[in-house]
Amino acid sequence: MSRNERSRSDARTVAGGAETSRPLPAEARPGTIIRAYGKFFDVAPRDGGPPLLSTVRGGLKRERRKTDLVAVGDRVMVTDLGGGEGQIERVEPRVRTLGRLARQTDDVEQVILANPDQALFLFAPREPTPHLRMLDRFLVLAESRQIPALIGVNKIDLDDPTPDGGSLAHALFDVYEAHYPVFYLSAATGEGVPALREALAGKITAVAGPSGVGKSSLLNRLDPEGARAVGALSVATGKGRHTTSATILRRIPGMSDTYVADTPGIRSLALHGVPPVELDAFFPEFRPYLGTCFYPDCTHLHEPGCAVQEAVAEGVIPRARYDSYAALRRGEPEE
Numbered sequence: 001m002s003r004n005e006r007s008r009s010d011a012r013t014v015a016g017g018a019e020t021s022r023p024l025p026a027e028a029r030p031g032t033i034i035r036a037y038g039k040f041f042d043v044a045p046r047d048g049g050p051p052l053l054s055t056v057r058g059g060l061k062r063e064r065r066k067t068d069l070v071a072v073g074d075r076v077m078v079t080d081l082g083g084g085e086g087q088i089e090r091v092e093p094r095v096r097t098l099g100r101l102a103r104q105t106d107d108v109e110q111v112i113l114a115n116p117d118q119a120l121f122l123f124a125p126r127e128p129t130p131h132l133r134m135l136d137r138f139l140v141l142a143e144s145r146q147i148p149a150l151i152g153v154n155k156i157d158l159d160d161p162t163p164d165g166g167s168l169a170h171a172l173f174d175v176y177e178a179h180y181p182v183f184y185l186s187a188a189t190g191e192g193v194p195a196l197r198e199a200l201a202g203k204i205t206a207v208a209g210p211s212g213v214g215k216s217s218l219l220n221r222l223d224p225e226g227a228r229a230v231g232a233l234s235v236a237t238g239k240g241r242h243t244t245s246a247t248i249l250r251r252i253p254g255m256s257d258t259y260v261a262d263t264p265g266i267r268s269l270a271l272h273g274v275p276p277v278e279l280d281a282f283f284p285e286f287r288p289y290l291g292t293c294f295y296p297d298c299t300h301l302h303e304p305g306c307a308v309q310e311a312v313a314e315g316v317i318p319r320a321r322y323d324s325y326a327a328l329r330r331g332e333p334e335e
């Protein structure tokens, strides 16, 4: 993928919102797209209240851009038409986009989530066994798109002791605390959930992680009302699976303008658009050493005089993180 293509889905790319030809109706209110159904969108008004099932005003549709016109996460101005319906009058410029080109050859970006403020990567100490290589890959993705990352270690109620009497979860995940907030929690018991809620306040958070770690359980704990609505919809349409394939923002009750979304699509983004030579910059542990190796084009894999490998040998850079870097740099498939 060329640099040009890359920048299109980059954090700094601003898509949309250029449309200004008609004055905004005085009664238009700010809102957030929380769900898309083809031409219809649920818009959550910023000031609370039930979502408005909305269509996009005619003039806006004529604007063709190289991305979805309206996507979940977009901030919009909406007029309330009564009866729970609304009209989207304006789409604000996107601050960030989590998306991908629909096909390698394609020009149109498929938006997984517009305006993610941060990402929460959820893992568990066991059930399923954590593959930290996957977490490291998620973190590179977040770093490369300048999306702040949080790490959630769910199922802390299932935590095992280590031979020295410590905790397995902490043994695996404490290493990340130098650069990322780590939340040890249990969707089952509620432990650690209040601290996580605080970190979500006022933000749009994309949640990703392997199957079975408790993403749905956590979102249901954060948004118990939504749990019922999503469940009811699955039953009504018989398409339960479908409800998790498209992004749905869930507003956390009792918190202003706070949304979480299960974003399974993140996994398919892989490391598209991260050239191997730039990978080292996306490991924050490496940053103090970059540019100080003997060879300016050091890959940090085998060269003598490599400051990164020295830092690993001294135990300053965690070995596990370095091993992930090396595997990703060599393009090794994930186990």
Ligand SMILES: Nc1nc2c(ncn2[C@@H]2O[C@H](COP(=O)(O)OP(=O)(O)O)[C@@H](O)[C@H]2O)c(=O)[nH]1
Residues within 6 Å of the ligand: 154, 155, 156, 157, 158, 185, 186, 187, 188, 189, 210, 211, 212, 213, 214, 215, 216, 217, 218
């Ligand atoms: N013991 C325990 N089980 C959990 C916890 N969170 C989720 N589970 C269970 O783990 C399984 C997978 O959870 P689910 O939310 O469907 O995971 P998802 O695939 O990431 O959405 C279910 O059987 C949940 O009941 C937790 O904190 N502790």
Ligand SMILES: [Mg+2]
Residues within 6 Å of the ligand: 215, 216, 217, 244
């Ligand atoms: Mg799930």
Ligand SMILES: [Zn+2]
Residues within 6 Å of the ligand: 293, 298, 299, 300, 301, 303, 305, 306, 307, 308, 309
């Ligand atoms: Zn080096």
